[in-house]
Amino acid sequence: MATTLLQALPYAAWEPTKRTLHLWTQIAGKIRLALAPHRNHWWHVTLHVNSRGLYSPPLLAGDVFFDMTFDFDRHVFEIAASDGRSVSRPLHDGLSVATFYRDVMKMLDGLGVRVRILAKPYGVDMHTPFADDEEHHSYDGDAVRRWWHILGWTRDVFEEHADAFIGKTGPMNVFWHTLDFALSQYSGRRAPERPGASRVEQEAYSHEVIAVGFWAGDANVPMPAYYTYTAPEPPTLTSMPLQPVSEAKWVPSGSGHLGILPYDAVFGASDQRGTLLAFLKSGFNAGFTSGKWPPSP
Numbered sequence: 001m002a003t004t005l006l007q008a009l010p011y012a013a014w015e016p017t018k019r020t021l022h023l024w025t026q027i028a029g030k031i032r033l034a035l036a037p038h039r040n041h042w043w044h045v046t047l048h049v050n051s052r053g054l055y056s057p058p059l060l061a062g063d064v065f066f067d068m069t070f071d072f073d074r075h076v077f078e079i080a081a082s083d084g085r086s087v088s089r090p091l092h093d094g095l096s097v098a099t100f101y102r103d104v105m106k107m108l109d110g111l112g113v114r115v116r117i118l119a120k121p122y123g124v125d126m127h128t129p130f131a132d133d134e135e136h137h138s139y140d141g142d143a144v145r146r147w148w149h150i151l152g153w154t155r156d157v158f159e160e161h162a163d164a165f166i167g168k169t170g171p172m173n174v175f176w177h178t179l180d181f182a183l184s185q186y187s188g189r190r191a192p193e194r195p196g197a198s199r200v201e202q203e204a205y206s207h208e209v210i211a212v213g214f215w216a217g218d219a220n221v222p223m224p225a226y227y228t229y230t231a232p233e234p235p236t237l238t239s240m241p242l243q244p245v246s247e248a249k250w251v252p253s254g255s256g257h258l259g260i261l262p263y264d265a266v267f268g269a270s271d272q273r274g275t276l277l278a279f280l281k282s283g284f285n286a287g288f289t290s291g292k293w294p295p296s297p
Contacts, residue, residue: 005153006267007146009224011217014143018216020136021144022179023097023121024077027104027130028056028068029176030117035059041184041204046173049151049181054174058082061113072148075141079107087111093140097133123177125219147216150224150263151181154214157273158183161212161280168207180227182213185284187293191232205231210287212280214263221251224263226276228283230291233257240286243278259283 011018029045036044036059047054053072058065065082070091077100078088087107089100101119108115120129128135155172161183162169168186175182187208194201212228230237233256242248247265250257261279269275287293 005149006272007149008267009143009146009150009216009263011222011224014140014147015217015222016136016138017140017143018147018179019126020095020097020138022124022176023126023130023133023136024091024100025054025070025174025176025179026121026124027097027101027117027119028070028077030119030122031068031104031108031115032056032059034115034117035061040206041170042175042200043171043173046171046175048174049148049155049172051152053148061108061115064112066111066113072141072144075139075144077104079104079111081111085111091139091141091144094137095139096135096137097128097130099137101130101133151214154181154226154276157276158212158280161277161284164281165284178215178218180213180215182211184209184211187291189294208232208291208293210284210291212283221260226261226263226266226279228259228280228287229253229256230287231256234287234290234292236290237286240290241282242286243282244275248279248282259286 025047029047033045038044047056052069054070056068058067066079069078069080071078075091076088077091078086080086087110089103089107119131121127126136158172162185165185167188170184172181172183189208191205191208194205208231210228210230212226214224214226216224238250238257242250242259244265248259248261251260266272266276
């Protein structure tokens, strides 16, 4: 029997699993980084949501055309090649990052894929090289399935939100840097250079952008939440109201602000879809108006 895609996802209960899963996705993401042709805003390195879990769009390594899938229904990681060959390994509690990394590289090698990655975490507070990380080995399959189902539902709402804007809109990406699921829309104008920014940041924010997304929590915001931001941030952005006014708010983040709507405010709403759409629309309108974006053609 089908069940609702939105279920509770308390941060503390699945935080160890989230940290392990985050590192596993970084391994897959770095394989994409090594093999995929470059796309603006780093869209070539991201993962995507499908009806099985997370997947990597197809990659070409020599004569081998393949893709990778985190199947959160069967709890396996699978690599499938275009010639019909496939290899997989179970995902389970106790599977360390080190073992997962070694197994994935062996699986690729067995398919004839030769790839080298910078095998250490990026942009997180975990620094042990993948091959040595025996610390992170938690996997709560039920929590992972709930998280993935939230992404699937959220993807559909983001699609509806995106339909109102006919300018440049990015794909719906799972960014393994922060393990967030995001949609970005662009004014078409180049953004000013960001003094002191890394190459990664310069590429990500090369053009004016309004983004919305979902992430499952971190040490700074220990709860699942939806977010919105505008970059570069207009001076009057935070004077613009967010909806629903009783739950959504602007919070400081780095040198700017994020609009935050707790996931529980959506999960507990009588109109879940309408509540999230109102937040997305208010965040976009705040950036569009305060940033003086040009009207869509």
